[in-house]
Amino acid sequence: MKNILQIGVGALGQQVLRYLLERDGIRITGVADLNPELTGRDIGSFFDKPHTGVTVSRSLEDAIHASDSKPEVAVITTVSSIEKLVPQIREAAEAGLHIVSTCEELIFPWNRHPGAAEKIDSICKEHGVACLGTGVNPGFLMDYLPSVFTSVCQNVDSIYVERVQDASERRVPFQQKIGAGLTHDQFEAKKEDGSLRHVGLPESVDLIAHAMNWPLDDNRETLEPVLAEKEISSGYKKIKKGEPSGVEQVGSGFVGGREVIRLRFRAAVGEERSYDRITVSGTPTITTEIEGGLNGDTATCAITVNAIRSVTKCSPGLKTMLNVPVPAFYSRV
Structure with a gap:
């Protein structure tokens, strides 16, 4: 006990x-x-x-x-x-x-x-x-799990992880954290002050690099809004067409100027399909996908x-x- x-x-x-x-x-x-x-x-x-x-x-x-x-x-x-x-x-x-x-x-x-x-x-x-x-993320899906998959590889060239989520099913604080329902100006303001982002993506890149013993030249991160293609009412508030419905964030790790780690995180209200996909390119190349994705909460x-x-x-x-x-x-x- x-x-x-x-x-x-x-x-x-x-x-x-x-x-x-x-x-x-x-x-x-x-x-x-x-x-x-x-x-x-x-x-x-x-x-x-x-x-x-x-x-x-x-x-x-x-x-x-x-x-x-x-x-x-x-x-x-x-x-x-x-x-x-x-x-x-x-x-x-x-x-x-x-x-x-x-x-x-x-x-x-x-x-x-x-x-x-x-x-x-x-x-x-x-x-x-x-x-x-x-x-789950960070801590498992986009860092620990892909590192474990490399255990059966003779060599590894690169690691690519995608996490795509329909945020309608997540807690309201999560929907707010990814910028769903904000205006463009509000989104950009929160992006600038650092309050609108998935926290931990650079740390996930670092964890994978440590597991692989890859000395990174650079650990980069980009963040852009996902724009609603139509009016969305499945989240905590209605989102007009063309307004931010979520965020797409990419973390990249480079060795010798070559991208060897790419982590794509996309979470938006009204996303058509949720899934988690891990691709380890090497010998052998391994691709695994979790249909529906893991529920983050x-x-x-x-x-x-x-x-x-x-x-x-x-x-x-x-x-x-x-x-x-x-x-x-x-x-x-």
């Missing part, structure tokens, strides 16, 4: 919390969130379930003191920024907790956020705990829960999906 403390119960955090509640072999000992409106609320009430006796606390310290059982792992579902995550990791590590987080920039931060990566690694080693960033929450067992088996320090035991589904049975 793994004792878990969760930090953050926003939209994604609540879904992770539900998965934790439903999983055999996991006991939730505490939950923390800064939102004062949630303080004291029994976690069962989020899902119309019977009272559990576990209520939301304002801080990690309060959540630990509210329980008779000591937690082993902190599941952190709060921010996308690694810089903002460092204090939360420090607090959890000082409490002796291993950490699993959905922070996108934590997936492989060594190149783009070296200072934060070194700090987290040092903090975790000092306190004898392991820390892992994971999720479901898969992210699932891999976060399944990674709990993996992180407890690691040596102390900051880990990536490349150096933890495979986070397969597990339960008590």
Whole structure:
């Protein structure tokens, strides 16, 4: 039985919390969130379930003191920024907790956020705990999984991953994050200030390059709006023809001036077909496609829960999906 403390119960955090509640072999000992409106609320009430006796606390310290059982792992579902995550990791590590987080920039931060990566690694080693960033994307589909496919290759020339999604089926915050329903001016403004983007694509390129031992000359990223070809009403708001319905983002890694990694992420409300496709060009060439694509919310929450067992088996320090035991589904049975 793994004792878990969760930090953050926003939209994604609540879904992770539900998965934790439903999983055999996991006991939730505490939950923390800064939102004062949630303080004291029994976690069962989020899902119309019977009272559990576990209520939301304002801080990690309060959540630990509210329980008779000591937690082993902190599941952190709060921010996308690694810089903002460092204090939360420090607090959890000082409490002796291993950490699993959905922070996108934590997936492989060594190149783009070296200072934060070194700090987290040092903090975790000092306190004898392991820390892992994971999720479906980044953390699995566009980085870890293609890296695994290369295990059966004699040689690899390039890796191309496509993730195309109909965002109508995703949470409203996700639709808003990709710019669906904005005007052109609003889209460009959010693009410029960095608030409109799929976070983690450069980190996915870096993770693949690390797995392949490819020294990248460059790690580039482009971002453009997807424009509605007709009026769309399947999302959280109506989108006029010609207005942004989502985003197309491409991450590219180059070696010797040649593109060896290409990650294409396209998410838009009203997209005709959802799919995930991985192509490893080499000997042999491998192409695999997931029709309908993996549901980002479901898969992210699932891999976060399944990674709990993996992180407890690691040596102390900051880990990536490349150096933890495979986070397969597990339960008590």
